[in-house]
Amino acid sequence: MIVLAKTVHTSIDLTGAGLHSGQTVHLRIHPEREGHGIRFIRTDLPGSRAIHSRDVDRNCPPFRTALKNGSAEVHTIEHLFSALAALSITDCTIEIDGAEIPGMDGSALNFVKAIQHAGIESGASQTVVPITIRERILIQDGPASVEALPHDGLKISYTLDYPGHPLAQGTYDFTFSEAAYIRDIAPARTFAIRPEAEKMLAAGFGKGANTQNTVIVDGNTAIDTQLRFPNEPVRHKILDLIGDLYVLGRPLHAHVIARFSGHRTNRLLALNLMENMPS
Numbered sequence: 378m379i380v381l382a383k384t385v386h387t388s389i390d391l392t393g394a395g396l397h398s399g400q401t402v403h404l405r406i407h408p409e410r411e412g413h414g415i416r417f418i419r420t421d422l423p424g425s426r427a428i429h430s431r432d433v434d435r436n437c438p439p440f441r442t443a444l445k446n447g448s449a450e451v452h453t454i455e456h457l458f459s460a461l462a463a464l465s466i467t468d469c470t471i472e473i474d475g476a477e478i479p480g481m482d483g484s485a486l487n488f489v490k491a492i493q494h495a496g497i498e499s500g501a502s503q504t505v506v507p508i509t510i511r512e513r514i515l516i517q518d519g520p521a522s523v524e525a526l527p528h529d530g531l532k533i534s535y536t537l538d539y540p541g542h543p544l545a546q547g548t549y550d551f552t553f554s555e556a557a558y559i560r561d562i563a564p565a566r567t568f569a570i571r572p573e574a575e576k577m578l579a580a581g582f583g584k585g586a587n588t589q590n591t592v593i594v595d596g597n598t599a600i601d602t603q604l605r606f607p608n609e610p611v612r613h614k615i616l617d618l619i620g621d622l623y624v625l626g627r628p629l630h631a632h633v634i635a636r637f638s639g640h641r642t643n644r645l646l647a648l649n650l651m652e653n654m655p656s
């Protein structure tokens with residue numbers, strides 16, 4: 378299968394507050410030549426190094442995925458990266474004047490719409506080699522696990538099971554296509570079960586979160602919001618997984634089976650895949 382490199386047709390501007398920091402930042406996504414990859418520039422840190430999608434911060438704080446190169450960091454990249462993965466954007470520079478990507482509505486929808494509005498340009502010559510799985514990879518991380526099996530295309534099966542919270546339970550099987558992602562995954566907002574949300578706030582995280590951009594799960598209901606899907610939380614887990622794995626910067630052909638996995642476990646799979654991938 379031939380996959381062409383893709384970039385955005387024109388620059389994209391987005392402004393919003395980070396879900397954890399609450400800090401309002403401005404980000405600008407620029408078109409780039411084929412082979413450039415996805416890189417961030419912290420415009421508020423003059424002279425800092427560019428941060429490549431593969432510069433995964435192995436020790437990043439909880440509830441997010443972060444990249445780091447020297448003193449330059451960028452946090453909570455997963456929803457933006459999920460949109461970039463779904464729209465097959467392989468090359469762009471993302472300028473940001475702060476440390477955390479805007480949370481927008483808590484999903485990937487605003488990023489998808491902004492990229493679609495700017496337009497997508499295919500490269501003329503360079504092809505992108507998808508990452509394929511030769512044999513099963515299993516990452517076991519306490520009760521969480523994520524495994525990758527050989528598969529033609531991308532399929533994700535995710536199982537969520539928060540005891541006492543039926544809204545955050547169940548399995549969802551998603552076979553990737555751009556259209557299916559935009560319809561079934563992109564609108565799913567981030568979530569937290571109520572006791573964890575309270576702990577998270579007490580620990581100083583979630584300063585930019587509210588009941589509209591974060592589904593607060595309480596048993597079988599969501600607090601103070603209308604759900605976009607009856608199983609919005611498990612769909613968001615798939616959104617996160619796609620974003621977390623896109624630090625690889627290229628399409629993944631695999632059947633990924635995840636149980637209770639979060640950013641840390643997803644990151645361990647991405648790092649495992651990265652070790653064996655040609656740069």
Ligand SMILES: [Zn+2]
Nearest residue numbers: 455456567617
């Ligand atoms: Zn998320």
